[in-house]
Amino acid sequence: MKTKILILTAVVLLLVSCGTKKSVPATPATPVVTEAAKTTTLTPELAEGKNLYENSCARCHKLFDPKKFSQEDWKPILVKMQKKAKLDDTQMASISNYITSQL
Template structure:
């Protein structure tokens, strides 16, 4: 009798574990506050962004422009200009992009 009960339990477990799982799809959650509409960049700001990504992104992860205010970016830009070996003109374009 025990063998029959064990066999039925094992058979039931096997059938249950092999049955297809039905998962109800959830509607994607959209955080409306996180949606940022980016305005088109001018040619100078686009060049500053490209310089920022290509020069700064070589050595470290890029900071978000909003992580620092305009006054905080000044010493960072001066220090990083030497590290990245960029000209004053390139530094100003990157600074303009970061402080737009």
């Protein structure tokens, strides 16, 4: 009985190992864009706005990509969020300038 199980196991292993291999279709090479290439240099004011945006807004919800909304769409969002985040007008101006610079 053990011999039959061993033979059957060997035959199955042989069939599996000789089976066809699935090949990955060749895809055209896509250029790799590094994070350094995406990053633009920010002025100190814009860097402060980015910092405020990332730290103040991310406390309550996920951050949205600034390009997700138009400049007109951002205005009421920022006004509404200013009250909730308890930010003063100067801080909101920095955040608004940062978001506008990213559009």
